[in-house]
Structures are given as structure tokens and as C-alpha cells.
Amino acid sequence: MSSPTTSATTASGLADEVARRRTFAVISHPDAGKSTLTEALALHAKVIAEAGAVHGKGGRKSTVSDWMEMEKARGISVSSTALQFEYGDCVINLVDTPGHSDFSEDTYRVLTAVDAAVMLIDAAKGLEPQTLKLFQVARDRGIPVITVINKWDRPGQAPLELLDEIIERIGLTPTPLFLPVGIAGDFRGLLRRGDEGAATEYIHFTRTAGGATIAPEEHYTPEQAEAREGEVWVTAAEESELLSAAGQDHDQELFLAGHTSPVIYASAMLNFGVRQILDTLVELAPAPRARNDVDGKPRATTDPFSAVIFKVQAGMDSAHRDRLAFMRIVSGEFERGMVVTHAQTGRPFATKYALTVFGRERSTVDTAYPGDVVGLVNATALAPGHTLFVDKKVQYPPIPSFAPEHFATLRAQSQGKYKQFRKAIDQLDSEGVVQVLRNDTRGDASPVLAAVGPMQFEVMTARMLGEYNVETQLDHLPYQLARRTDAASAAELNRQRGVEVFTRTDGALLALFSDKWRLQYIQKEMPELTLELLVAGTE
Numbered sequence: 187m188s189s190p191t192t193s194a195t196t197a198s199g200l201a202d203e204v205a206r207r208r209t210f211a212v213i214s215h216p217d218a219g220k221s222t223l224t225e226a227l228a229l230h231a232k233v234i235a236e237a238g239a240v241h242g243k244g245g246r247k248s249t250v251s252d253w254m255e256m257e258k259a260r261g262i263s264v265s266s267t268a269l270q271f272e273y274g275d276c277v278i279n280l281v282d283t284p285g286h287s288d289f290s291e292d293t294y295r296v297l298t299a300v301d302a303a304v305m306l307i308d309a310a311k312g313l314e315p316q317t318l319k320l321f322q323v324a325r326d327r328g329i330p331v332i333t334v335i336n337k338w339d340r341p342g343q344a345p346l347e348l349l350d351e352i353i354e355r356i357g358l359t360p361t362p363l364f365l366p367v368g369i370a371g372d373f374r375g376l377l378r379r380g381d382e383g384a385a386t387e388y389i390h391f392t393r394t395a396g397g398a399t400i401a402p403e404e405h406y407t408p409e410q411a412e413a414r415e416g417e418v419w420v421t422a423a424e425e426s427e428l429l430s431a432a433g434q435d436h437d438q439e440l441f442l443a444g445h446t447s448p449v450i451y452a453s454a455m456l457n458f459g460v461r462q463i464l465d466t467l468v469e470l471a472p473a474p475r476a477r478n479d480v481d482g483k484p485r486a487t488t489d490p491f492s493a494v495i496f497k498v499q500a501g502m503d504s505a506h507r508d509r510l511a512f513m514r515i516v517s518g519e520f521e522r523g524m525v526v527t528h529a530q531t532g533r534p535f536a537t538k539y540a541l542t543v544f545g546r547e548r549s550t551v552d553t554a555y556p557g558d559v560v561g562l563v564n565a566t567a568l569a570p571g572h573t574l575f576v577d578k579k580v581q582y583p584p585i586p587s588f589a590p591e592h593f594a595t596l597r598a599q600s601q602g603k604y605k606q607f608r609k610a611i612d613q614l615d616s617e618g619v620v621q622v623l624r625n626d627t628r629g630d631a632s633p634v635l636a637a638v639g640p641m642q643f644e645v646m647t648a649r650m651l652g653e654y655n656v657e658t659q660l661d662h663l664p665y666q667l668a669r670r671t672d673a674a675s676a677a678e679l680n681r682q683r684g685v686e687v688f689t690r691t692d693g694a695l696l697a698l699f700s701d702k703w704r705l706q707y708i709q710k711e712m713p714e715l716t717l718e719l720l721v722a723g724t725e
Contacts (some may be wrong), residue, residue: 197488200519204304206474209279209612210516211296213324214306215314219336223306223454223463224269224282224412230400230460231278233271242675266496268559270542273441276468279559289361292497292618295570295585297323299496299514302471303559305333306449309342309370312351321356322664325704330472331447332362334463339453342370345427349434349449361436362449363430364389364462367415367422372455375414376462377422383430385423388415391458395606398414401457432513442472447721450631474557477516479586480581487556490577491518491526496585498617509613510541510548511565513574520554529573529581543584568620589720590621593698594643604631610654615691620646623688634688634698635660665704671714675715682708696720 214220250570269280281296297303303324307313324331343351349360367388368374380386388411389585398653411419429435440446450468452459476484485492493513521541527533541548554560562568572586598607611633615622620643622635628634637643637662643660650656665686671679676687676695684700695719699705709717 200488202667202712204282204557206276207279207474207555208276208302208467208471209300209474209557209559210302210304210467210471211281211300212304212306213317213320214481215308215311218306218308218317219454220306221282223334223336223460224280224458225278226454226457227464228269228271229457231271231273234477246562248369274468277558278467280559281559294323295496295618297327298585299330299494299559300329301474302467303329303331303684305331307333307348309335309337309348310340312343312348313355325444328444330442330444331358332466332471333449334445335449335451336454338366338370338373338451339456340371340459344369345451347427351362352447359434359446360449361434361446363436364427364450364459366451367411367423368418373458374418376459377426379426383426384437385426391456393456394699397456399457402709404462427703439471443471477582480583484579485517487517489517490575490684491520491524492516492573492575493520494582495572495574496570498568498570507565508686509559509566512559512561513566515554515556515558515560517556518576519560520560522550522552524576526574526576527579528567529575529579531567533567535565535567535574537562543661569616588640590668592637592640592643592665593663594635595628595632595661596635596646596664598657599659603656606654607658608655610650610656614646614649619649625686625688634663664700666701668696668698669705669717670720671695672716673699675717678712678715
């Protein structure tokens with residue numbers, strides 16, 4: 187796939203390229219259809235000819251965004267991937283995120299790199315815990331959210347009930363741009379809402395074989411729609427008027443401020459409503475904007491080049507075993523081969539090998555602009571949260587690590603594989619697959635892995651075997667929570683029963699506790715010791 191960008195050499199040209207960009211993430215609870223929607227969006231942008239299904243049933247392909255063998259086997263996303271493609275006059279940077287709650291830290295990193303989010307809700311299940319948690323992260327980061335109620339082709343809740351749930355549970359006012367014609371399970375098409383809730387047109391969809399191709403659309407006037415659909419059209423039109431009476435009409439300023447969310451009903455599996463989602467993103471989602479640096483000063487998109495690393499991923503190309511550092515360009519024009527400065531070390535970094543990514547496929551990119559996601563190959567010094575820049579130094583706030591709740595030791599089954607074992611540990615640690623902890627007592631041969639969820643351990647051991655040919659043994663430890671401490675407190679903490687202190691790769695000292703009661707006892711008896719939450723609000 188060729189790069190969708192062309193060189194812009196003037197300030198006005200750069201501003202025009204920025205205005206074309208739409209960079210967003212899809213967030214949802216597992217099994218809400220996130221990867222299916224990602225592929226449906228790519229299908230409608232005509233960058234793939236046929237959509238796969240997440241589970242690959244009936245001989246159909248797995249999704250282009252789920253490239254890891256574990257993802258294909260389980261039908262879930264456990265790693266974020268980036269897709270870039272053109273749609274109309276815009277360049278879309280879509281960052282697919284892990285669906286499983288065990289990988290919420292990876293999703294959090296992605297949400298530091300996007301300008302908008304699509305919140306995907308299962309029509310039958312409504313708002314689920316992981317969706318709520320991710321929405322709160324988006325809200326805290328000031329990211330505007332577009333809501334897609336998916337799987338309307340299956341039995342589910344009434345459309346207004348789902349909207350009421352959004353209001354009651356997250357305090358966000360939903361403002362549907364389209365309403366479904368037909369109850370959940372009988373999805374016929376969409377009513378487009380106009381001013382004051384008036385129905386302006388009816389978009390009727392026709393199913394295709396297995397939903398593998400774009401669903402044909404027919405457009406009707408409201409009068410034609412009523413003659414065709416009868417009572418179901420009348421019901422949808424009445425619901426639209428009720429929403430307008432309740433003040434649930436789209437307001438762009440309120441949307442960008444995070445107070446409201448445009449809503450679209452869809453079936454990603456059937457490709458119903460997908461074009462409307464893309465059109466809404468292009469029309470309403472914000473283009474890249476200025477970002478505050480670590481000192482709180484805004485960095486304009488037209489300032490000299492700067493970028494944030496938000497994801498590091500290895501194993502995407504089994505033939506080369508390379509390592510991709512994904513950077514979100516914040517400001518300026520990127521040209522492949524330019525020498526930039528790595529803010530964390532002050533050292534120069536050459537960008538000779540720069541790629542745009544479409545799932546597992548990649549192609550060389552020569553020029554890119556704010557909002558674009560570019561992969562840098564074999565950037566071993568880069569880690570999530572690092573900054574690259576040219577000209578005057580700029581550094582963006584680091585990406586915090588979540589507080590781990592699961593801990594285990596890992597060792598190689600064969601002593602002869604120790605060298606590969608160490609290399610794999612260092613590699614996967616730098617990617618942020620898990621947090622790696624060490625202390626003098628346990629040594630390097632059996633490091634402690636710390637994870638937000640236990641499936642992270644499965645990914646770790648599967649990748650150790652699949653990518654490095656190292657069989658490992660995982661032994662769970664009897665710890666339940668961690669707190670940041672300091673050198674002055676570490677000695678006393680190590681003397682306590684049910685406590686062990688480790689050094690994380692980034693140099694942070696973490697004290698692990700057997701349970702919350704042990705932590706509470708030590709805090710009460712020794713209040714002088716330093717015991718801090720790792721990330722406020724994530725525990």
C-alpha cells in the first residue's frame with residue numbers, strides 16, 4: 187500500500203494536510219464487534235475487497251487487524267494495531283485497540299495518541315464494565331466520543347432504552363444522527379435526523395452474502411419511507427421527535443467539549459451503517475490540534491517536527507523479527523531519513539526505516555504529518571511515552587503504567603536457552619507486554635512479571651515460544667497489589683512478612699503485598715514509610 191501523503195513544503199500546505207487527518211481509536215467491551223467494525227470501515231474505504239470475520243468461521247478470513255496467532259484462534263484482540271487509509275479527501279488513522287480488559291493498559295496508551303474515539307456498544311448487552319472504564323479514560327483525556335450501537339441485526343434492547351442507559355450510567359448526553367428503522371433483530375435501515383428531529387431521509391440496506399461486501403443502499407424521502415415500511419417508519423420518526431423535545435440534537439461545540447456524543451446504530455457484520463460512521467468521523471471528529479508539553483505549554487501542529495511513541499511491537503514480521511515503534515506525529519512535517527533528537531537521552535536518531543502500517547502489512551512512508559501514525563523499525567532505544575523532536579527541545583508527558591494486580595516468576599525450561607530468554611524478556615518488557623521486576627534475591631534467571639490481567643502472561647509465554655523458541659515455566663506469586671516506594675523505605679519493607687520490594691525496568695521501586703490487609707497494617711503501624719499509588723484511578 188502506498189503512502190497517502192504527499193510532501194507539503196509551505197506552512198499553508200502543512201495546515202491543509204493537518205486538516206485532512208482524522209485519528210481515532212475504537213474502544214469497547216470484548217465481543218462488542220470492534221475488530222469486525224475496524225475491518226468494515228476499511229472495506230467501505232475500499233482498501234480491502236472483502237471483509238473477514240473475527241472468528242474466521244465457515245472458511246472466512248480472520249480480520250486484517252488481528253494478526254497475532256492467539257488473536258486469530260480466540261477471536262479477540264490482545265494488541266493494538268494501526269491502519270491508515272484514505273477516505274474521500276481525508277486520511278484516516280484508525281488505531282484498533284485490545285478488547286480484553288486484561289490489556290486495558292495498551293488501550294490507555296492508544297488513547298494518548300488519538301483525537302477522537304468511537305465507543306462501540308452491543309445492542310443487546312448495553313454498557314459493560316470495560317466500556318465504562320475506557321470511556322472514563324477518554325473523558326479524562328478530553329477525547330470526544332462518537333457512539334456506535336452495534337449488532338442491531340440481532341435481538342436487543344429498545345433504541346431509546348439504550349440512550350437512557352448512556353445518560354444514567356456515564357452522564358453523557360447521546361444525540362443520535364441516525365435512528366434504526368426496525369427493532370433490534372429486524373434492521374431494515376436508518377432514519378437520518380435533521381433540524382429539530384425531523385426525518386430527512388430513509389437509507390435502506392440490502393444484505394450481501396455473509397456481509398463480506400459493502401451492503402447496497404437505497405435512499406427514500408420520508409413519504410416514500412412511510413409508504414414502504416409503514417408502522418416501523420412512523421415509530422422511528424416519532425422517536426426522533428421525542429429526542430429533539432428532550433434536547434438530544436447534535437451540537438458540535440458540546441460534542442467537542444465532551445458533553446454529548448453523536449450516536450449511530452449499525453451492524454458491522456452486515457456492513458449496515460458503516461459508511462455513515464465514516465462520514466460522521468470525517469465531518470465531526472476534530473483534526474489534530476495543539477498538544478501540551480510536559481511543562482503545560484501548547485505545541486502547535488505547525489511547529490517544528492515532534493512525535494510521541496505510544497506503542498512498541500515486535501513479531502509482526504516473522505521473516506525479519508523486527509521491532510516497530512509506533513509514533514503519533516504531533517507537530518511539523520516528517521520526512522523519512524531526517525535526523526531527530528530522542529528527548530529522553532538527548533541522542534540523535536535516524537529515521538531511515540519508516541513505515542505506514544495496514545494491519546500486518548507495511549510500506550515505506552516518505553512524508554507524514556500531524557495525526558499520522560508511523561512505524562519506526564528496530565528503534566531499540568524507544569519506549570512508550572518517549573518524545574522525538576527537531577529544533578528546540580520539546581518533551582511530552584510520560585505515559586503512566588497501570589497498577590499491576592497479578593504477579594508470577596518466569597524461567598526458561600532449558601538452561602541452554604538462557605541467552606535467548608534474556609533477549610526475549612528485554613524485548614517484551616520494552617514493548618510493555620508486562621512489567622518486569624527484579625531484585626537481588628531472585629536474580630535475572632527468574633524475573634518477576636507484573637500484569638494488569640492474567641492473559642498478559644499467556645501472551646508473554648506464547649510469544650516467548652513462537653518468536654524466540656524459548657519454552658518457559660510460569661509460577662504465580664502470592665501477591666495481589668503493588669505500591670511505589672523509595673530506597674529509604676525499602677529495607678524496612680523487605681523485613682515485613684508478606685512484602686517484597688523490586689526494581690522495575692524504569693528504575694521505580696515497587697513493594698508487592700500479599701493482600702490489602704497486610705498493606706493497611708503496615709500503613710497504620712509505619713506511617714513514615716513511602717507507599718504511593720502507581721496510577722491514581724486505575725485500581
